[in-house]
Structure formats: C-alpha cells, structure tokens
Amino acid sequence: MDYGFVFSSAAGELFSPTTAAYALAALGLAVHFGYSGLLNFGQAGFMAVGAYGFAISTLSFGVPFFVALLISILCSSLFALLLGIPTLRLRADYLAIVTIAAAEIVRYIVTTNQLTKVTGSANGLAAFEGGFYAMNPFPEGSYMGMNNRDFFIRVIGWGLVVVCCVIVWLLMRSPWGRVLKGIREDENAVRSLGKNVYAYKMQALIIGGVLGALAGMVFTLPRGAVQPANYGTELTFFLWTCLLLGGMATVLGPVIGAMIFWVVLSLTQSVLYGLIESGAVTWLTTVQAGQLRYILVGVALMLLMIFRPQGVFGNKKELAFA
Amino acid sequence: MSHSAHSMNNADRNTASTVKTANTNGNDKDAGINYMTDSSPIVVGEIAPGCKKRDPIVVAENVRRSFGGINAVDVDYLEIPRHKITALIGPNGAGKTTLFNLLTGFDTPNSGKWQFEGKNIEGVSSFKLARMGMVRTFQLTKVMGKLTVMENMRLGAANQPGERLSKALFKGIWGGREKEITAQADVLLEKFKLDVKKxxxxxxxxGGQRKLLEMARSLMVRPKLVMLDEPMAGVNPALTQSLLDHIKNLKAEGMTVLFVEHDMNMVRHIADWVVVMAEGKIVAEGPPRDVMKDPAVIDAYLGAHHDVDLGDTEGIKELEAVLEADEESVVGTENAGIIAVESVVPDLKGADLKQPDLSPEALQEPGDDEPNSPQSGLAEPGRTDKDKE
Incomplete structure (x- = not known):
C-alpha cells in the first residue's frame, strides 16, 4: 500500500473547497441548533437555494458575479422567512419537519422537467463559474501542487470560512447571542423578560440559512456544475455529523468537524482500496468499500456520542446538566 | 351577580369619605411616601370581591378563559392595588396560574378587557408587557441552565443596545451598557446571596436558589409590577425567611407585588391584600386577617379547622373532638372529603344547575357514567356539549 498517497490524499481533503463548504454549512447549523435551539433538518435545501440562486441568475439573467451572489443570499433569506413565519411560533420539532419537507420540495422543483430551460432538470446547470475565475488574481502556475484556479477557490472558500467564523464568534459573545442562548434554554423565560423571541429566532434562522447558501456556492463553484442529486437529505445528515463531531455550541467545532469528516472518509477509502488492491482483503469489492466507509463514519459518530458527547470542542460542563 | 352576601363587614373602616384622592399616574415616589408604613386605605367603598381600589395598577374586567367545557378563569372584575403586596390564593385548579398567564400575555382569554397602569393591554404580546414593567416568574422555575448565573441576570436587563443584531458586532456600542448591567446584577446577586455562584x-x-435567581433576574428588568407564581414552592424554611424579606423589600422600593401562594403563613406575614379564587372566580378579597375568617374562603380553601396544628397529636385530638360535636362536619360520613359546591361558588346556588358529579353516588360509582360524558368529569355543571350545539 502506498502510504504516501493515503496521507497526501487525506491531507488534501483537509483544505479542499468541499470541506470549506461543509464547514460553512455546519457553522450555519451551529447558529441554528447549537446557539438558538432551532432544529433545521433542511440545510441541504438552503445550500441548493444558494447554488441554484447563483447559477440561475448568472445563466438566465446574465448578471455579474457579485449581483448573483447577492441574489443567492436574498433567495436564502426569503427561504428562511418562508419556513420561519409559520413554524417559529410553534415548538422546535415543527421547524424540523417543515425544513426536511422544504429541502425536498426545492430538490424536486429543480428536477422538474418543465423547468429544464431554467434549472437544467436532473442534469443541472453548468458553466456559470466564469465570472468567478475571471477575478482570479493568481497567474497560471503551480501553487503548492495546485493550479491557479484550484488555489483561488481554496483561498476564497477558506477565507469565507474564517470571516464567517469571526462574525459568528462576535455575534455569539454579544448580548444578542446571549438572548439566543437564552431562547435555546427556555424561550418563555426569555419572553417574560421582554425580548421578542420570534424576531430573534427569525434572525438566527436567516443567518444560518445565508451561511448555508454561501456553502452552496463554495460547494458548487469548483465543480462548475450544480446538480439536484448533490443536495439530497443525506447531505443534511453529513452536515449534522460534522456539527456533532466538532461540538454544537462552538464556532470552531463545525469547521474541525467538517475536516475530521472528510479526512476519515478519505483515509478509510484509501486504506480499504489499498487493502483490496494488495489482495489482503478479498471479501470486499471497491464499490462495497465506498459504501463501507460511510458505515464507518456512522460508527465513529456513535462512538463519539458515547465517549465524548460534547464533540471535540464542546464544553463537557454544559453536558453535565443535559 | 351580587357578591355582597359574603363581603366583609369592615366597610366602615374604609369608607369612601376617608379615601384620599387617587393617585393614578404612579409617580408618587417623589411624594416621599414610605410604602412600608403607608396605611392609607386600599379600597374605595365597601370591601367585596371585585371592589374598586384607591390606586389600582391592574384592572381586569370580564376576563374569561375556558378549556373545553371548564371555565378556568371567569373574573368579573378585579383590581390590583399599586405599591401593595397582593396574594392570590385558592385551591388547586382555581385558575390562579391561568389568570397570571392571561394578565401577562402568555395566554389569550376568550373574552374580556384588562389594563395595566391605565393602558389597555388586551392582546399585547408578553414581551411588550414585560417591557412596560410587568414581569412574572413561573411556577416551574425557568432558569437558563447552560448559561452562568451572571449571564442569566444580564439577560434580564432592558435597554441593552447590543441585543439588536445591527449593533451586536460592535462591542464599542454595547460595552458601556454591559458594565452598568453587570454592576446592577452584582448588587442584586449579593442581596439574594447568589454572588458566590456568579x-x-x-x-x-x-431548587431554592433557582427560585431566588428567577426572582433576581426578573428585577433586572426594573419592573413596576412583579408577579410571582408560587415563590415559596420547594424552598427550605431557612431560605423562606430571606425570600419573604426580599418580597417585602420590593414593596419598599416602590414596586407592586402580586403572588400566588399556598403557604398561609407567608400570606399572613407579607400580604397587604388577599384575593381568593375558586373555580375560576374571585370569591373573596380583603386584608389577610379578615379574608381568613371569611366563611367562603374557609370552605373553599382553608378548611374549617385550618388554625389547628395537625403536626401535633394534641391538635389532632382537639380537632377530632370538635368535628364530632360539629353537626355540619362530614368527618366519618360517606361525604367525607367532598367540598360543598354551594359554599365554594355561592352564586351557583339557586341556579337550575345539576351537580351530579359531586354527589357521593357519582363519585363512588364512576362506572355508571360514560368516561367522557360532561357530567362525569370536572366540567362545569349545566354546560354540556349539547348546549354548544
């Protein structure tokens, strides 16, 4: 087995744009669930709204990159409003049900054949990333083994993660964040102290949703294509895995969680493939190995929940009273 | 409906002629009144359930709330006196907490009007009421468990610009106010002996400390009216005394207190005024001493021999002797333990209402009734589903 390859591919995953996208989306979930207690099981929907909002406004309306970015953020805010208005007055579980359904509705709508001209149906949309790469300040060449395009998207993706983390950290240490955490603990108590709980929950839902939309764009730009199949329910659950791995009410938790998630996936895949190729494992095909690694991620998550339920960065003391 | 039948006969002490001009704007702090010793009369006119107060902070009119067939709250008229400690007592299920919820906007009544400081607050949401100065605590204490005691306290403070999303990012804007809030919280925590737990x-x-924290936190809002739902429930006797002092202090600081409590000693010690509820209605009100002698209250709530110490064998023997001699007593008969409805809600007497649910037969043979029939449960007699149709 080529250990060099195993570790270099795992290390590559650490800073891949996809990991950055997962980190952003999981950070959105941290704002939703970790800080505000909002159960959002439709983060994939927010990502899809972000990605499609960007792609459609670029391709159908030919708007420049930053306008498309703005449209995408606006779309996800509207999506959050739409989900929040009927459900945020109800208990947390209602939001969970509605978000699952809404994410699926988004996916089915963009897959509809009647909308092929706009959404590209099941094939999705492609060739909308030109405006983004046109801004690339890095001349062609090799940057740490990457071409200038790959390097640029990594810089932007991880730059965005850093900026968003700082913003979320600033927000959560502020009195505004304190009210959110209060709502997570007991919203009636917060209400009795004169805070407009509904407005706070709505703001949190929108902020987390916008983080999801940004994640959708970072996810889709390096691929140069947006396809409905990428935004299924399993994406949401991978994001929850990242969040739980890292620690829920933390800023760095979701980022580290996303890194762990992808490194574990990459390591298990390379190791299993290596073992199969070298003939050490004969009872497994490479296709099965691809599936087995998700099972292993599930097992890792279970072990983590049992032995370190607060996640890597979580505060054990907070859990002592759960 | 007439309530005069069981009003208290000390109206002569509180005749309208002795009443000072009502100060309705509530700004009498400047007048230098010591609220602890202020003995000006609370009521205008005769003391009766629903009587007018000299200076009410809360006025409720025809407030009704029903759950299914049960009228949980059915209050014709109620005024809460300003700068006084008012106790709301009554048996379990009398609608005390529901009335609290209605007044504070946590629940919406089926009908009725109610005012706070002369402003109509019908349909005003709970958080706006809290901002107006009407703060409540909960029967089941609500503290934010995963926030520190200090953060809990800070959360109560009003006018923190940093609680707005637009300003939250900039500590320069809210940092100054945060220091003020922290100082305010420190003072309160020290008063409530929670400073070491900060x-x-x-x-x-x-549990008791949580009650203290909840009360201290509600004071961070700087309320005008503090509504405490069973502040003593689950608090140990040593802490009770300090809690009582805290509540008295609230009055000294010019706040109005309304509290629900079952502990009669506490009511006797600190309440200036007692309102008694039973089956959703106000059945009596008055100064604690007088209310506890009111036969309607004794029957509805206290029990006829509430002043006997049941923890003492002598007391029990004495009680048994008295009960045997008492013709009205049901002790030892098959009616034992059943509260006579006509004494709880005297207004129902004479109305053509059936009360089969309270007859001993119905209680002993529940199988005769349909489980969900209106007559088998607690549904108010006479109100059946058929009536609604």
Whole structure:
C-alpha cells in the first residue's frame, strides 16, 4: 500500500473547497441548533437555494458575479422567512419537519422537467463559474501542487470560512447571542423578560440559512456544475455529523468537524482500496468499500456520542446538566 | 351577580369619605411616601370581591378563559392595588396560574378587557408587557441552565443596545451598557446571596436558589409590577425567611407585588391584600386577617379547622373532638372529603344547575357514567356539549 498517497490524499481533503463548504454549512447549523435551539433538518435545501440562486441568475439573467451572489443570499433569506413565519411560533420539532419537507420540495422543483430551460432538470446547470475565475488574481502556475484556479477557490472558500467564523464568534459573545442562548434554554423565560423571541429566532434562522447558501456556492463553484442529486437529505445528515463531531455550541467545532469528516472518509477509502488492491482483503469489492466507509463514519459518530458527547470542542460542563 | 352576601363587614373602616384622592399616574415616589408604613386605605367603598381600589395598577374586567367545557378563569372584575403586596390564593385548579398567564400575555382569554397602569393591554404580546414593567416568574422555575448565573441576570436587563443584531458586532456600542448591567446584577446577586455562584451554570443551582435567581433576574428588568407564581414552592424554611424579606423589600422600593401562594403563613406575614379564587372566580378579597375568617374562603380553601396544628397529636385530638360535636362536619360520613359546591361558588346556588358529579353516588360509582360524558368529569355543571350545539 502506498502510504504516501493515503496521507497526501487525506491531507488534501483537509483544505479542499468541499470541506470549506461543509464547514460553512455546519457553522450555519451551529447558529441554528447549537446557539438558538432551532432544529433545521433542511440545510441541504438552503445550500441548493444558494447554488441554484447563483447559477440561475448568472445563466438566465446574465448578471455579474457579485449581483448573483447577492441574489443567492436574498433567495436564502426569503427561504428562511418562508419556513420561519409559520413554524417559529410553534415548538422546535415543527421547524424540523417543515425544513426536511422544504429541502425536498426545492430538490424536486429543480428536477422538474418543465423547468429544464431554467434549472437544467436532473442534469443541472453548468458553466456559470466564469465570472468567478475571471477575478482570479493568481497567474497560471503551480501553487503548492495546485493550479491557479484550484488555489483561488481554496483561498476564497477558506477565507469565507474564517470571516464567517469571526462574525459568528462576535455575534455569539454579544448580548444578542446571549438572548439566543437564552431562547435555546427556555424561550418563555426569555419572553417574560421582554425580548421578542420570534424576531430573534427569525434572525438566527436567516443567518444560518445565508451561511448555508454561501456553502452552496463554495460547494458548487469548483465543480462548475450544480446538480439536484448533490443536495439530497443525506447531505443534511453529513452536515449534522460534522456539527456533532466538532461540538454544537462552538464556532470552531463545525469547521474541525467538517475536516475530521472528510479526512476519515478519505483515509478509510484509501486504506480499504489499498487493502483490496494488495489482495489482503478479498471479501470486499471497491464499490462495497465506498459504501463501507460511510458505515464507518456512522460508527465513529456513535462512538463519539458515547465517549465524548460534547464533540471535540464542546464544553463537557454544559453536558453535565443535559 | 351580587357578591355582597359574603363581603366583609369592615366597610366602615374604609369608607369612601376617608379615601384620599387617587393617585393614578404612579409617580408618587417623589411624594416621599414610605410604602412600608403607608396605611392609607386600599379600597374605595365597601370591601367585596371585585371592589374598586384607591390606586389600582391592574384592572381586569370580564376576563374569561375556558378549556373545553371548564371555565378556568371567569373574573368579573378585579383590581390590583399599586405599591401593595397582593396574594392570590385558592385551591388547586382555581385558575390562579391561568389568570397570571392571561394578565401577562402568555395566554389569550376568550373574552374580556384588562389594563395595566391605565393602558389597555388586551392582546399585547408578553414581551411588550414585560417591557412596560410587568414581569412574572413561573411556577416551574425557568432558569437558563447552560448559561452562568451572571449571564442569566444580564439577560434580564432592558435597554441593552447590543441585543439588536445591527449593533451586536460592535462591542464599542454595547460595552458601556454591559458594565452598568453587570454592576446592577452584582448588587442584586449579593442581596439574594447568589454572588458566590456568579460564574456557575444556573443548572448547578438548587431548587431554592433557582427560585431566588428567577426572582433576581426578573428585577433586572426594573419592573413596576412583579408577579410571582408560587415563590415559596420547594424552598427550605431557612431560605423562606430571606425570600419573604426580599418580597417585602420590593414593596419598599416602590414596586407592586402580586403572588400566588399556598403557604398561609407567608400570606399572613407579607400580604397587604388577599384575593381568593375558586373555580375560576374571585370569591373573596380583603386584608389577610379578615379574608381568613371569611366563611367562603374557609370552605373553599382553608378548611374549617385550618388554625389547628395537625403536626401535633394534641391538635389532632382537639380537632377530632370538635368535628364530632360539629353537626355540619362530614368527618366519618360517606361525604367525607367532598367540598360543598354551594359554599365554594355561592352564586351557583339557586341556579337550575345539576351537580351530579359531586354527589357521593357519582363519585363512588364512576362506572355508571360514560368516561367522557360532561357530567362525569370536572366540567362545569349545566354546560354540556349539547348546549354548544
């Protein structure tokens, strides 16, 4: 087995744009669930709204990159409003049900054949990333083994993660964040102290949703294509895995969680493939190995929940009273 | 409906002629009145359930709330006197907490009007009421367990610009106010002897300490009216005394207190005024001493021999002797333990209402009734589903 390859591919995953996208989306979930207690099981929907909002406004309306970015953020805010208005007055579980359904509705709508001209149906949309790469300040060449395009998207993706983390950290240490955490603990108590709980929950839902939309764009730009199949329910659950791995009410938790998630996936895949190729494992095909690694991620998550339920960065003391 | 039948006969002490001009704007702090010793009369006119107060802070009219067939709250008229400690007592299920919820906007009544400081607050949401100065605590204490005691306190403070999303990012804007809030919280925590627990998670506090924290936190809002739902429930006797002092202090600081409590000693010690509820209605009100002698209250709530110490064998023997001699007593008969409805809600007497649910037969043979029939449960007699149709 080529250990060099195993570790270099795992290390590559650490800073891949996809990991950055997962980190952003999981950070959105941290704002939703970790800080505000909002159960959002439709983060994939927010990502899809972000990605499609960007792609459609670029391709159908030919708007420049930053306008498309703005449209995408606006779309996800509207999506959050739409989900929040009927459900945020109800208990947390209602939001969970509605978000699952809404994410699926988004996916089915963009897959509809009647909308092929706009959404590209099941094939999705492609060739909308030109405006983004046109801004690339890095001349062609090799940057740490990457071409200038790959390097640029990594810089932007991880730059965005850093900026968003700082913003979320600033927000959560502020009195505004304190009210959110209060709502997570007991919203009636917060209400009795004169805070407009509904407005706070709505703001949190929108902020987390916008983080999801940004994640959708970072996810889709390096691929140069947006396809409905990428935004299924399993994406949401991978994001929850990242969040739980890292620690829920933390800023760095979701980022580290996303890194762990992808490194574990990459390591298990390379190791299993290596073992199969070298003939050490004969009872497994490479296709099965691809599936087995998700099972292993599930097992890792279970072990983590049992032995370190607060996640890597979580505060054990907070859990002592759960 | 007439309530005069069971009004208290000390109206002569509180005749309208002796009443000072009502100060309705509530700004009498400047007048230098010491609220602890202020003995000006609370009521205008005769004391009766629903009587007018000299200076009411809360006025409720025809407030009704029904759950299914049960009228949980059915209050014709109620005024809460300003700068006084008012106790709301009554048996379990009398609608005390529901009335609290209605007044504070946590629940919406089926009908009725109610005012706070002369402003109509019908349909005003709970958080706006809290901002107006009407703050409540909960029967089941609500503390934010995973926030520290200090953060819990800070959360109560009003006018923190940093609680707006647009300003939250900039500590320069809210940092100054945060220091003021922290100083205010420090003073309160010291008063409530929670200062050593300042940096602990609220979830690590004991039940009694949580009650204290909840009360202290509600004071961070700087309320005009504090509504405490069973502040003594689950608090140990040693802490009770300090809690009582805290509540008295609220009055000294010019706040109005309304509290629900079952502990009669507490009511006797600190309440200036007592309102008694039973089956959703106000059945009596008055100064504690007088209310506890009111036959309607004794029957509805206290029990005829409430002043006998049942923890003492002598007391029990004495009680048994008295009960045997008492013709009205049901002790030892098959009616034992059943509260006579006509004394709880005297207004129902004479109305053509059936009360089969309270007859001993119905209680002993529940199988005769359909489980969900309106007559088998607690549904108010006479109100059946058929009536609604």
């Amino acid at each position: 940096d602990d998670y609220a979830a690590s506090l004991s």
